[in-house]
Every structure is written in C-alpha cells, then in structure tokens.
Amino acid sequence: MRWADWLLGRGQGRGAVKLTLLALAVYALFAVNVAVQVHLGLMQAGPGAWVSGLSLAGITAFYLLLRTGLSQQLGGDPSLTLPQSVFGVLITAWGYAIDPALRGAIIAIMLLNLVWGMFVLSQRQAFGLYLFGLAALGAAMAWGAATDPVRFPPAVEALHFSFAAILMTAVSVLSVNMARLRAKLGARTADLHAALERIQYLAHHDELTRISNRRHLSERLAAEQLNQRQSGQTMSLVLIDIDHFKAVNDLHGHAAGDAVLRHFATALQSALRSTDFAGRWGGEEFLVVTPQASADTAAALVDRLRAALAVTSFDSLVPGLRITFSAGVAECAPGEDLHLAIDRADRALYRAKLAGRDRTVSEFAPL
Numbered sequence: 001m002r003w004a005d006w007l008l009g010r011g012q013g014r015g016a017v018k019l020t021l022l023a024l025a026v027y028a029l030f031a032v033n034v035a036v037q038v039h040l041g042l043m044q045a046g047p048g049a050w051v052s053g054l055s056l057a058g059i060t061a062f063y064l065l066l067r068t069g070l071s072q073q074l075g076g077d078p079s080l081t082l083p084q085s086v087f088g089v090l091i092t093a094w095g096y097a098i099d100p101a102l103r104g105a106i107i108a109i110m111l112l113n114l115v116w117g118m119f120v121l122s123q124r125q126a127f128g129l130y131l132f133g134l135a136a137l138g139a140a141m142a143w144g145a146a147t148d149p150v151r152f153p154p155a156v157e158a159l160h161f162s163f164a165a166i167l168m169t170a171v172s173v174l175s176v177n178m179a180r181l182r183a184k185l186g187a188r189t190a191d192l193h194a195a196l197e198r199i200q201y202l203a204h205h206d207e208l209t210r211i212s213n214r215r216h217l218s219e220r221l222a223a224e225q226l227n228q229r230q231s232g233q234t235m236s237l238v239l240i241d242i243d244h245f246k247a248v249n250d251l252h253g254h255a256a257g258d259a260v261l262r263h264f265a266t267a268l269q270s271a272l273r274s275t276d277f278a279g280r281w282g283g284e285e286f287l288v289v290t291p292q293a294s295a296d297t298a299a300a301l302v303d304r305l306r307a308a309l310a311v312t313s314f315d316s317l318v319p320g321l322r323i324t325f326s327a328g329v330a331e332c333a334p335g336e337d338l339h340l341a342i343d344r345a346d347r348a349l350y351r352a353k354l355a356g357r358d359r360t361v362s363e364f365a366p367l
C-alpha cells in the first residue's frame with residue numbers, strides 16, 4: 001500500500017515508526033481531552049496548550065528522526081525507545097507540575113510510559129526508567145505541595161504518590177521480567193542460528209579436510225552441468241588418489257594419515273583456478289571439476305598440484321615422508337551422463353595406478 005509506505009517508510013525501522021505514530025495518536029487524543037477540560041473550565045488554557053503543544057512537537061520530532069532514518073546515524077538503539085520513554089515521563093511530570101487537573105489520568109499515563117518500552121528495553125533500562133518515572137512524579141507532586149498547597153493538597157498528593165508507586169512497581173516487575181525473557185529468547189535464537197550454520201557447514205564440508213564433501217560436490221557438479229548445457233562447452237573431471245596411502249597409515253599411524261590428507265587438501269585447493277572446484281570424493285580420493293576446460297587444461301592443473309606437492313614438506317609429520325598421487329582425467333561433453341564421465345575418470349585413474357603411479361592419464365569420450 002503506497003500511502004502506508006509513505007507514512008511508515010520501507011526500511012528496517014518500520015516497526016519503530018509504527019509505534020511512534022501510535023504514540024502520536026495517543027498524544028493527539030490526549031490534547032483533545034485537554035482542550036475539552038479547558039473548555040469546561042476544569043483546566044487553565046495556558047498550561048493545557050503548553051502540555052499538548054510540547055508533547056505533540058516532541059513526538060513529531062521523534063517520528064521525523066525515525067522516518068528519515070536519521071535515528072540510525074545517531075548511534076545506540078535506532079528505535080529511540082528509551083529517549084521516547086524518558087521524554088514521555090518528563091512531559092507527564094512537568095504537565096502535572098504546572099496543572100494538577102491531570103490528576104485523574106496521571107497514574108495511567110505514567111504506566112503507559114513504562115509499558116511502552118517493555119518489548120525493547122533491557123532489564124537495566126526498564127528498571128532505570130521505573131526509578132526515573134517514580135522520582136519525576138514524586139518531584140512534581142512534592143514541588144506542587146510545597147509551593148501551592150491549595151491546588152496540591154499534601155495529603156492528596158501523598159496518597160496519589162503511594163498509589164502510583166504501587167502500580168508502577170508492579171508494572172516495572174512485569175517489564176523487567178519481560179526483558180529477562182527476551183534476553184533468554186535472544187540467546188536461544190543465537191544458539192539456534194549457530195547450530196544451523198554448523199549443520200549447514202557439516203552438510204557441505206568434509207570434517208577432516210574442511211573442503212567440500214561428496215554430497216556438496218555432487219550438487220555443484222549437477223549445477224555446473226546445467227551451465228555447461230547453456231554454454232555448450234566441455235568440462236573436465238579429475239579423480240585423484242594418493243599413492244600407497246595405506247602404507248602411511250600402517251607405518252606412521254592413522255593420525256599421521258589424517259594430517260597428510262589435510263595437507264594434501266590444502267595443496268589441492270591452492271592449485272585450483274577460481275572457476276575450478278574440488279572436494280573429497282571418499283577415503284584418500286579427491287575429485288576436481290574444471291568447468292569450460294579440456295582434458296589438457298585439467299592435466300595442466302594436475303601438473304601444478306604435483307609440482308606444489310613435490311615442494312611440500314611433510315617432515316613435521318614424518319621426517320622424510322614423500323607423498324605422490326595418481327590422477328585420471330576425463331572430458332565431459334555437454335549433456336553427457338555425469339556418471340559415465342566419472343567412470344571414465346576412474347578408469348583413467350586405474351590405468352595411472354597400473355602404469356606405476358605418480359602420473360596422470362586422460363581418458364577421452366568414445367567418438
């Protein structure tokens with residue numbers, strides 16, 4: 001709805017603008033009430049106009065700060081809930097001090113000031129606002145009773161203050177409890193977000209090497225195949241298998257084997273171009289996908305990895321340990337069944353192993 005957008009804006013602070021408009025409506029009705037009181041001779045015109053005018057001007061200023069987004073630049077809480085509540089308390093206490101005709105409504109208005117921040121203020125802020133409201137009302141009543149005991153009979157003021165204190169304390173207990181609940185809920189939501197992020201991470205990554213797992217690779221591969229259909233270009237797949245890895249485990253222990261896998265995955269990631277992606281296909285086997293690349297381009301990537309691995313030292317794990325790998329490269333034509341291409345890469349890898357390991361073999365699609 002366009003007029004609603006104009007009134008409330010479209011940004012993040014829409015909720016706060018809405019609440020401030022509600023406050024503006026309350027103060028406008030309050031001003032109408034004051035005007036009726038003045039008309040009936042129950043209140044003096046001067047103080048009535050001052051209270052209504054200042055409260056409307058103040059809340060309008062808050063509305064403009066929120067609606068124009070200026071409140072976001074002021075730092076602190078962009079909804080300006082605490083300043084608005086403090087303003088409400090001050091204007092209420094001051095209005096009472098200049099004309100006690102507001103006596104009938106004063107407690108209700110003070111309570112409204114406390115309730116206003118219930119869904120935003122922290123426990124400390126809610127408690128502080130309560131003390132401030134009590135002090136401001138007490139000061140207005142005490143000042144009136146001391147300076148004008150005819151219009152502010154001390155006994156009546158004391159009685160009203162004690163009613164206000166009881167009700168404001170009760171509302172403040174509710175408000176502080178609400179803030180505590182909100183804080184708990186916030187912490188729980190943050191925990192859930194963190195858990196969800198962790199689950200999403202684990203769903204896509206191999207826990208040991210921190211690179212993509214087989215599930216994520218398969219998803220990306222399927223997406224890449226769609227791109228490939230549109231571009232009509234060949235992509236290549238490379239299956240890589242670390243040579244004699246069982247011996248690493250058997251001779252140096254499973255922990256050393258794990259560390260070798262992590263080192264290997266890191267070296268593999270650094271050898272990739274920005275468009276390539278790789279992951280752990282299973283055990284000591286890795287799959288590299290090179291979009292828009294021929295088998296020769298993919299083999300060049302494998303050469304880079306072999307060169308990087310040749311200068312990678314595993315001495316910190318096992319002194320003198322050398323790691324080599326075998327690779328099978330297969331081109332995948334647009335629209336070709338991915339499984340067939342992976343099978344071809346697997347066959348090429350097998351041939352590389354048979355031929356003596358530490359080498360790359362390419363297998364091309366049958367014509």
Ligand SMILES: Nc1nc2c(ncn2[C@@H]2O[C@H](COP(=O)(O)OP(=O)(O)OP(=O)(O)O)[C@@H](O)[C@H]2O)c(=O)[nH]1
Pocket residue numbers: 208241242243244245246247249253254255256257258261282283284353357
């Ligand atoms: N440390 C460790 N070892 C693993 C992991 N996954 C698989 N392996 C081991 O990897 C080894 C694979 O051995 P094989 O399939 O016999 O192959 P290989 O010894 O590498 O020999 P070739 O592939 O023929 O060169 C097995 O000993 C598995 O236990 C892992 O996550 N951590």
